[in-house]
Amino acid sequence: MRPFLYSNRAEYKDFLGDGEDFLSMADCQHIIKHELDNLRAQDETSIPGYPQSKLYPGKSIVRRMKTSGLLLQIFPLHDKEELKRLSFQWYHQIKLAYQPIDKIRHYFGDTIGLYFGFLEYFTLALIPMALIGVPYYFFAWEDYDKYVIFATFNLVWSTVILEVWKRHSSAMTYRWGTLLMKKEFEEPRPGFHGVLGINPVTGKKEPTYSSLKRQFRVYLVSVPFVCLSLYFAIYVMMIYFDLEHWAISYNHEQQSTFSSLLLFVPSIIYAIVIEVMNRIYRYAAEFLTNYENHRLESSHQNHLVLKVLVFNIVNCFASLFYIAFVMCDLKLLRQSLATLLITSQILNQFVEALLPFWMQKRSNKKIKKKVKTLKVDTEFSLLEQIHLEKEMDTYVGTFDDYLELFLLFGYVSLFSCVYPLAALLAVLNNVTELYSDALKMCCVFKRPFAQPSSSIGVWMLAFETMGIISVVTNCALLGMSPQVDSMFQESKRDLFLTVVAIEHALLALKFILAFVIPNKPYDIRVKLARLEFESMEALKQKQQMKLSFDSLTEDAIDS
Known part of the structure; x- marks a missing residue:
């Protein structure tokens, strides 16, 4: 189990064509919302063109735009x-x-x-x-x-x-x-x-x-x-x-x-x-x-x-x-x-x-x-x-x-x-x-941005x-x-x-x-254990391949 990266899309068996059926509509929304939320100021002191909207390193830009009245609403449209x-x-x-x-x-x-x-x-x-x-x-x-x-x-x-x-x-x-x-x-x-x-x-x-x-x-x-x-x-x-x-x-x-x-x-x-x-x-x-x-x-x-x-x-x-x-x-x-x-x-x-x-x-x-x-x-x-x-x-x-x-x-x-x-x-x-x-x-209600969850939480x-x-x-x-x-x-x-x-x-x-x-349930516990086992085996193989590659490199240098 590892995070999905677009650069590695060919390694996923269900990712076909442009991946339209691979990610749900909620997944796509979550990605967009995640990127917007993580737009944070670094060296900027204010929003360009609006010197009254002060920024400091680490401040959420979208949140500052909302509090300054520059951004009124942000929401996904209904399909x-x-x-x-x-x-x-x-x-x-x-x-x-x-x-x-x-x-x-x-x-x-x-x-x-x-x-x-x-x-x-x-x-x-x-x-x-x-x-x-x-x-x-x-x-x-x-x-x-x-x-x-x-x-x-x-x-x-x-x-x-x-x-x-x-x-x-x-x-x-x-x-x-x-x-x-x-x-x-x-x-x-x-x-x-x-x-x-x-x-x-x-x-x-x-x-x-x-x-x-x-x-x-x-x-x-x-x-x-x-x-x-x-x-x-x-x-x-x-x-x-x-x-x-x-x-x-x-x-x-x-x-x-x-x-x-x-x-x-x-x-x-x-x-x-x-x-x-x-x-x-x-x-x-x-x-x-x-x-x-x-x-x-x-x-x-x-x-x-x-x-x-x-x-x-x-x-x-x-x-x-x-x-x-x-x-x-x-x-x-x-x-x-x-x-x-x-x-x-x-x-x-x-x-x-x-x-x-x-x-x-x-x-x-x-x-x-x-x-x-x-x-x-x-x-x-x-x-x-x-x-x-x-x-x-x-x-x-x-x-x-x-x-x-x-x-x-x-x-x-x-x-x-x-x-x-x-x-x-x-x-x-x-x-x-x-x-x-x-x-x-x-x-x-407006369509809310999707949020991933693993349970009902607290x-x-x-x-x-x-x-x-x-x-x-x-x-x-x-x-x-x-x-x-x-x-x-x-x-x-x-x-x-x-x-x-x-x-x-x-x-x-x-x-x-x-x-x-x-x-x-028992079947879920078995599947999770199998996933953990396969992840450990994959890690072992990766380490073995790295050791073999390092060994071949050393031999090539010696020769």
């Missing part, structure tokens, strides 16, 4: 014919079928292909939980034995689906050729800035920045801001509980239809406030992560994901934990969980897909009228396409999409034993998400961490159930020790399953 074929197979036909993941990857790149692959897989994985949860909700709500069985199945399910996804993901990325991507040789991200220096590993010129300065920015600026944001989120949560208490008191006094409906109002308002706070905090987290000036895109994403996850977990789940373990009100917990799930799903679908699609349609009509006044001959010219697509929203990446799935996974794995319909609601959300996300990728760790938290949560909820509590009326200490013992046993089972199920 109309290819997009038409893809959209027809993808979302124009509503049918029970798998998504064309390989074609999505060919057009949009590995990162987006992996997201839609994970979305499809997660939706299918939720179906067993939904099928078991529906009859349990209606027929076995107070049955202790089935309560324990459902909670145990929930915990095993959350482990197995993540381990199976790793196998499925490795098979996909091996087929795409990105499974063996080396992070050690990752190029600096475009936004990284610093004094121009030499990379000690690759020997290439690139910006350098003091890790000490970065640590100061992380611990003296970012961490205090995150802590202050968490305090504000908890303060808002307490206001919600005051409203909830007022609504319950009002309902006890009035006992009317209006007062009963009023019970749901605080939860709905709080769900809307949560969504607004999450979006505001997201912008602040992006600003802080850019300020920290991380060299690698992977490191930048890890810090961004960590900031956002900590806030979202507190903002979205703190109220549920408070209701469950402080107020000990399982009825209110079910009501709040259902309200949060339904309200957040409706808001997300409206804000992420329906509203942008409607606004884009209106914008397109105005642009077409404007372009017609330019007296363009062709019915749908390249100029018209450029005008249409430059007004589209910019797709900022899969971050928000993964975050939405992560929160759904949290609702299902943490509290579904109290509200088993959570899995069914998550399935319905994901089915609509499949079509709405496909629609916005093809019709709402999100895998986030899902696994949530799975571990779910073990503790479900065991605690089991200990709070009236059936279990009645078995330990004489000694609460025995109840606590029993719950802890069950929790440790389930955690052990979870880690055993994670260990027993390999991350890569």
Whole structure:
């Protein structure tokens, strides 16, 4: 395995003619974006012709042109014919079928292909939980034995689906050729800035920045801001509980239809406030992560994901934990969980897909009228396409999409034993998400530059961490159930020790399953081992040829 070089194109068996079928459309875009991102100043002090646009060695030229207003937008145009074929197979036909993941990857790149692959897989994985949860909700709500069985199945399910996804993901990325991507040789991200220096590993010129300065920015600026944001989120949560208490008191006094409906109002308002706070905090987290000036895109994403996850977990789940373990009100917990799930799903679908699609349609009509006044001959010219697509929203990446799935996974794995319909609601959300996300990728957003990926990255760790938290949560909820509590009326200490013992046993089972199920299928492991063996053999042959050549050269000199 080695990087593809055009100068060595004849050595690759699939490179025929001009290599049109050798590289995917996403590969070609990635090459162009890579070259643009690595245009960095060396001796220039400003952009030629624009002395106000200052440069220093190592500064990204494209980034400086954007901040100076010399370059407004840079994006690849959609391929109309290819997009038409893809959209027809993808979302124009509503049918029970798998998504064309390989074609999505060919057009949009590995990162987006992996997201839609994970979305499809997660939706299918939720179906067993939904099928078991529906009859349990209606027929076995107070049955202790089935309560324990459902909670145990929930915990095993959350482990197995993540381990199976790793196998499925490795098979996909091996087929795409990105499974063996080396992070050690990752190029600096475009936004990284610093004094121009030499990379000690690759020997290439690139910006350098003091890790000490970065640590100061992380611990003296970012961490205090995150802590202050968490305090504000908890303060808002307490206001919600005051409203909830007022609504319950009002309902006890009035006992009317209006007062009963009023019970749901605080939860709905709080769900809307949560969504607004999450979006505001997201912008602040992006600003802080850019300020920290991380060299690698992977490191930048890890810090961004960590900031956002900590806030979202507190903002979205703190109220549920408070209701469950402080107020000990399982009825209110079910009501709040259902309200949060339904309200957040409706808001997300409206804000992420329906509203942008409607606004884009209106914008397109105005642009077409404007372009017609330019007296363009062709019915749908390249100029018209450029005008249409430059007004589209910019797709900022899969971050928000993964975050939405992560929160759904949290609702299902943490509290579904109290509200088993959570899995069914998550399935319905994901089915609509499949079509709405496909629609916005093809019709709402500009075509994003493709990015290679070998996995879903730090999100895998986030899902696994949530799975571990779910073990503790479900065991605690089991200990709070009236059936279990009645078995330990004489000694609460025995109840606590029993719950802890069950929790440790389930955690052990979870880690055993994670260990027993390999991350890569057997055939992929064999192929990777064969590749390593062939690479070692090729290296040996190369060394032997070099030694033979050196020996012949010495003999020729002696003679």
